Amino acid sequence: MDNRVALTACLIEAQALRFTPGGVSALSVLLEHESRQQEAGQERQVRAVVKAVAFGEVAERLARLPVGSVLTLQGFLATPRNGKHPVVHIQEYQHD
Amino acid sequence: MDNRVALTACLIEAQALRFTPGGVSALSVLLEHESRQQEAGQERQVRAVVKAVAFGEVAERLARLPVGSVLTLQGFLATPRNGKHPVVHIQEYQHD
Numbered sequence: 043m044d045n046r047v048a049l050t051a052c053l054i055e056a057q058a059l060r061f062t063p064g065g066v067s068a069l070s071v072l073l074e075h076e077s078r079q080q081e082a083g084q085e086r087q088v089r090a091v092v093k094a095v096a097f098g099e100v101a102e103r104l105a106r107l108p109v110g111s112v113l114t115l116q117g118f119l120a121t122p123r124n125g126k127h128p129v130v131h132i133q134e135y136q137h138d
Numbered sequence: 139m140d141n142r143v144a145l146t147a148c149l150i151e152a153q154a155l156r157f158t159p160g161g162v163s164a165l166s167v168l169l170e171h172e173s174r175q176q177e178a179g180q181e182r183q184v185r186a187v188v189k190a191v192a193f194g195e196v197a198e199r200l201a202r203l204p205v206g207s208v209l210t211l212q213g214f215l216a217t218p219r220n221g222k223h224p225v226v227h228i229q230e231y232q233h234d
Contacts, residue, residue: 043146043171043172043173044144044145044146044210045144045145045146045171045173045175045184045186046142046143046144046145047142047143047215048140048141048142049140049141049142049215050139050140050141066178075139075141075215076139077139077141079141079214079216079227079229080229081193081194081227081229082162082193082194082195082196082197083194088141088214088216088227089216089217090141090214090215090216090217090224091217091222091224092215092217092224097177097178098177098178098179099178100178101178114140118175118184118186119143119145119171119186119188120175120184120185120186121185121186121187121188126187127223128186128187128188131175131177131184133175133176133177
């Protein structure tokens with residue numbers, strides 16, 4: 043069952059590092075992506091503003107990245123239990 | 139600039155096929171995905187309910203798929219001009 047996201051985006055917002063009830067570090071961020079993509083045989087400009095979350099060591103590393111940084115992430119989509127819209131879960135990232 | 143989504147999901151809702159002002163076929167659907175994913179060193183159950191859209195020939199093909207079908211899609215994330223939350227744009231899909 044595929045559930046993979048690969049995204050290069052700018053870190054535009056980062057909340058404070060927090061801890062889950064189980065004591066795992068967690069970080070919620072907002073990312074902005076712009077690129078050109080192929081769709082229905084045409085190239086079009088694409089913009090995506092994406093809510094993302096990271097946990098554990100990835101969250102701790104990401105928390106040290108300044109706003110404005112560009113990163114390429116690998117992750118998956120998940121809808122929070124108490125939410126309606128899917129969020130990107132960052133499993134790993136590279137800081138460009 | 140990466141912007142790739144790969145997702146296996148069940149088609150749970152499909153609006154009527156429509157046409158963009160430019161006369162291109164367009165279809166909005168709702169997809170539901172469930173799987174187990176690795177995060178912060180642990181395996182966890184993941185559920186995602188995802189708004190998706192397709193255009194052109196892909197939209198026309200997808201419109202013939204019955205609700206309840208399982209498909210694996212390749213696409214990208216984009217935030218609609220008049221919207222807040224990113225939608226998955228389906229560039230291609232395979233019907234399982």
